[in-house]
Amino acid sequence: MPSLIIMFPLFIILTLQTSLTAGVKNPNPPVFLLPLIKDKATSLYYTNLNLGNNNQSPLTHSLAVDIGGGSSVLLRCNTAAKSTTYLPIGCNSARCKQAKPDLLCFNKTNTCGKYVSTSFTEHPLNTLLGLDSVSLLTLKPNGVTNTVHSSLTLACTNDANALKLMPEVVNGTIGLGKSSISLLSQLASMHRIRRNFALCLPSKPAGLGSLHIGGGSVYTNDVSKSLASTPLIVDGKSGEYFIDVNSIEIAGKIIPLDKKSRGNAMICTLAPYTVLQTSIYKALVREVVRETKMLRAAKVKPFEACFSSKGMRLAASVPVIDLVVNGGAKWRINPWNSMVKMKGDVVCLGFLDGGVNMKTTEMVIGGFQMEDHVVEFDLESSKFSFSSSLLLHNTSCSHK
Structure with a gap:
């Protein structure tokens, strides 16, 4: 996938970077870049994300983009557990307190719990929180990409019906909402970037769109203007x-x-x-x-x-x-x-x-x-x- 990202026209890259510039907290903020794919059958927009570090071969998950979603990544618990580097977050841990749990503690596993909002369920989902590494591309002003590994708090559900509305092409979602454990909030907190993101949704299933998170260098072009x-x-x-x-x-x-x-x-x-x-x-x-x-x-x-x-x-x-x-x-x-x-x-x-x-x-x-x-x-x-x-x-x- 990284080789495909490098082929993005610089025009689009600079356009998105221009719009994400003002008021940056970090003097050299990274711009996180995720490719977006349109599923031909369902018109669903999703990205492929590498989670875990299983003997240097992370598991690739196809995740629907839920801009109002409350969790960085939402998976079924049996799917999340397939990663050998996945760790449930303990109830009394600092990471659990940081996630602002809903006073939920699952006694059998002593796992931190939180209700997570989604755009595809009427009510928030009852989820368990875990920790795993994620590989993300960062983008430099000249269009060169680099891979960064970060530890993210993610959510999983044991509710068999929770993700039934999601088509088979995906096995979970990424969330960009305001929640403290959304992908946007966690990256902003870890890397001191602005809490903003930009989307460029593709119209053709054969092409790649893009999701940019964070600030970037200033460029000028007619689209940004x-x-x-x-x-x-x-x-x-x-x-x-x-x-x-x-x-x-x-x-x-x-x-x-x-x-x-x-x-x-x-x-x-x-x-x-x-x-x-x-x-x-x-x-x-x-x-x-x-x-x-x-x-x-x-x-x-x-x-x-x-x-x-x-x-x-x-x-x-x-x-x-x-x-x-x-x-x-x-x-x-x-x-x-x-x-x-x-x-x-x-x-x-x-x-x-x-x-x-x-x-x-x-x-x-x-x-x-x-x-x-x-x-x-x-x-x-x-x-x-x-x-x-x-x-x-x-x-x-x-x-x-």
Whole structure:
């Protein structure tokens, strides 16, 4: 995998480094780099992470990216135990106290326990905490990578149903939430880097996207200059990330959002497509259908609005969709991020109806709408930043 990372275009590397620069605590902070892969069958974004040091042959785990996840790594306990260097964390140990346990101690094993939040379960998971080494790539300003080994606190569960919603292509998750044992928090604490990360989600299964954690050197390019920002809202209980979306604009038509509470749009990489509350969804479909210069086609589950693209160019036939966020910036969703290619010449609007009463939010911004954009989560300045589509800059997040 490292050899593949080195092949990332320097353009993307410098773009992400630029956005992660301000206010760095460490004068020479490492930038941690994880490659991201898109699973063709499920549209799930995951990374391959090496855990343990079993006779110099660590175990490679395929882990889904859960940006609101509370644990650096979440595995089934029988999977975590396959590493000969995995050590359960004792109840009264300093490491257990550092993890801020929930007064859980499993008497049979004297193992530290903690409830861990995830983006794919309604309630936090009851987990056991352990310690193992992880191999991570760090990135220098000139694009050269280096491997760093760190000891991480990770979580495992004995609940057979806990990870059943995860497709077989992965055997766990990495968490980037605000929890003290998330991957973001642990790396920030160990290496004195800013608590921020940036994603570049790939649109093609054959290509590699990237996850950058921490600060970097200053570079300038047109993508970093195009970054727009809005306040980032972190749910204090779940650790999920939210922003305020005031309205949706399509060809001059404004679809207002109710905004019953602060942070009405959750950002979630585990959701393959953006989900909207029913009234907002219906209004969006109505306007897109009205403005799209293509013939309607039969519905293709799970989508409602489908079209025939035969002989048509998406860019000229489909309206752009603007999410107007708090502060006035517009997150532009171009046709290649709104229309999903199906079989033959059929394309469908890649938004889903979340029902009349969505829990906690009116909108969940999913991965498809974020593909080929640089998106940054800066917890220290409470700011969420996003670029225009990289395709407009003759590049993308998908690289071999």
